[in-house]
Amino acid sequence: MLRVPLSIGVLLALVGSPSAQGCAAPQALVSEMLQRLEGSVLEDASPNPSVLLALNLAGAPSRQVQKLLLQQLKEEAVKRAPKDMASGEVALLVLALLSSCQDPQQVQALGLSVDLLRILQQATDEELANMEAEGVPRTTLYSVGLDALSLCLTGVGGYQEASVELARELLSPSSPLSVDTRAMAVLALVCTHGRTDLQDVQDLLQEALSVVTNGFLDEQEQSGGLIGNIYSMGLAMQALESARDFYSPRQWDCSQAFSVVSEHRFQVPTAMAQLLPALLGRTYLEAASLDCSSGTGASRRLRAALAAATATAAPRGRDAPAPDPCRCSVPLSLAAELITVQFSIINRLQGKHFSYSTAVQVPAGATLLKVLEVAAEENPEVYSFQTEQTSWGIMVVSIHGLAGNAEDRTYWRFLSGSDALQEGVGLYKPQDGEHIQAVFSTY
Numbered sequence: 001m002l003r004v005p006l007s008i009g010v011l012l013a014l015v016g017s018p019s020a021q022g023c024a025a026p027q028a029l030v031s032e033m034l035q036r037l038e039g040s041v042l043e044d045a046s047p048n049p050s051v052l053l054a055l056n057l058a059g060a061p062s063r064q065v066q067k068l069l070l071q072q073l074k075e076e077a078v079k080r081a082p083k084d085m086a087s088g089e090v091a092l093l094v095l096a097l098l099s100s101c102q103d104p105q106q107v108q109a110l111g112l113s114v115d116l117l118r119i120l121q122q123a124t125d126e127e128l129a130n131m132e133a134e135g136v137p138r139t140t141l142y143s144v145g146l147d148a149l150s151l152c153l154t155g156v157g158g159y160q161e162a163s164v165e166l167a168r169e170l171l172s173p174s175s176p177l178s179v180d181t182r183a184m185a186v187l188a189l190v191c192t193h194g195r196t197d198l199q200d201v202q203d204l205l206q207e208a209l210s211v212v213t214n215g216f217l218d219e220q221e222q223s224g225g226l227i228g229n230i231y232s233m234g235l236a237m238q239a240l241e242s243a244r245d246f247y248s249p250r251q252w253d254c255s256q257a258f259s260v261v262s263e264h265r266f267q268v269p270t271a272m273a274q275l276l277p278a279l280l281g282r283t284y285l286e287a288a289s290l291d292c293s294s295g296t297g298a299s300r301r302l303r304a305a306l307a308a309a310t311a312t313a314a315p316r317g318r319d320a321p322a323p324d325p326c327r328c329s330v331p332l333s334l335a336a337e338l339i340t341v342q343f344s345i346i347n348r349l350q351g352k353h354f355s356y357s358t359a360v361q362v363p364a365g366a367t368l369l370k371v372l373e374v375a376a377e378e379n380p381e382v383y384s385f386q387t388e389q390t391s392w393g394i395m396v397v398s399i400h401g402l403a404g405n406a407e408d409r410t411y412w413r414f415l416s417g418s419d420a421l422q423e424g425v426g427l428y429k430p431q432d433g434e435h436i437q438a439v440f441s442t443y
């Protein structure tokens with residue numbers, strides 16, 4: 001079994017965090033998320049490594065669920081990792097396995113065996129080679145952050161180069177980096193900072209960490225608690241939790257951040273999985289240092305949170321299902337009401353350019369996916385589209401026969417007016433009269 005101790009610096013940054021102690025997790029939220037994450041393991045068709053990582057970091061009590069998910073992920077690893085997994089996917093799997101005290105160098109399932117660290121090192125090298133040759137990674141900087149974090153936690157080579165590249169990008173990005181990407185990079189850089197002996201590397205990482213985390217704190221102060229959007233809060237909170245030393249003596253008002261997230265009803269398991277560790281004062285940096293026997297600090301913290309929640313919340317049977325967010329009751333008066341949504345598809349990027357618009361009627365409260373379906377039903381020649389199921393739900397991969405492509409870094413971007421949507425088509429609910437545009441774009 002691979003046990004990779006964190007360096008003293010990283011451990012000191014993690015243990016006894018005042019922000020974790022100073023902030024009480026919204027307990028009802030913690031207990032609800034936990035139930036829904038466990039439920040998602042049985043419901044979701046494909047196993048989600050972020051969910052296993054979150055359940056383990058939380059010290060979740062139902063070992064059966066984690067066992068089932070771990071087995072599914074191992075099977076996925078031996079089947080897909082040697083052939084068709086992007087670097088970030090491998091990195092996330094490594095984190096999930098480490099959090100289950102499994103050795104990612106020897107993953108065994110279905111009579112097969114795979115060394116995920118070797119695959120990850122190779123994939124990270126390819127990301128860095130692409131950055132050197134073309135100025136952008138093969139996939140995304142978010143994935144390079146995941147790669148560097150996973151390699152650093154396991155202590156195998158490659159993470160220092162990746163972290164240096166990330167630090168340079170953070171300090172002078174060619175285009176603005178999202179909060180999610182910056183937050184993931186912070187986690188990687190904190191780990192690398194704790195492991196490297198090279199003074200110039202430490203200085204560079206320290207500067208990047210200070211710039212990013214102070215930027216997060218400024219943003220939280222200016223926007224009443226939000227850093228990025230509600231879905232970037234989980235990673236941003238993990239970043240601020242892990243990098244206190246780099247914005248000290250400034251303090252993080254974690255209670256303000258906690259209160260912002262507790263007002264939102266999260267529906268997607270991955271969103272909950274990124275947030276839950278932060279609510280318990282934990283971060284992905286701890287993935288390799290969990291004690292997998294029961295009674296760990298994490299499960300103690302969780303039990304305390306849950307005990308307080310059951311004391312304050314109305315009793316709900318242990319096995320009673322959490323309220324299903326998708327079965328929100330529509331008031332009877334609205335049940336038959338139709339709204340009109342303007343829908344445009346625009347390609348001014350590749351091949352034969354096109355621009356089409358239509359007005360679509362859907363029931364009030366319908367998701368954007370319904371708008372696309374009705375448009376495609378009414379005029380399949382123009383509006384037919386294809387989707388893929390991903391860890392964040394349904395992603396639109398092709399419209400009007402034009403598909404997004406990882407090679408040329410294209411995708412279908414969704415906007416309301418001129419504002420990019422912060423949710424996918426399966427979650428976003430347009431209003432009457434809203435103009436939704438799908439614009440073929442690059443990232």
Ligand code: B12
Nearest residue numbers: 088089180231232391392393394395396413414421422424
């Ligand atoms: C990189 C990224 C992208 C890239 C992915 C490209 C690539 N080849 O990697 C691109 C630019 C294509 C993208 C697009 C969008 N994204 Co995005 N994306 C991310 C980011 C930063 C990292 C995802 C990742 O790589 N994870 C690691 C890998 C290993 O895990 P994975 O499961 O294999 O990742 C896949 C999915 O995450 C999927 N994906 C990425 N974004 C989205 C968004 C939705 C709604 C869905 C269903 C799937 C999906 O693409 C990844 C690669 O295949 C996350 C941030 C986060 N906190 O997770 C936001 C994030 C997931 N994206 C988000 C959004 C809103 C979008 C868009 C809807 C934006 C828009 N206005 O158009 C579109 C999707 C539109 C569509 N066509 O359906 C939100 C989702 C929030 C939510 N509740 O649904 C996030 C959380 C960012 C945020 N804080 O707002 N995204």
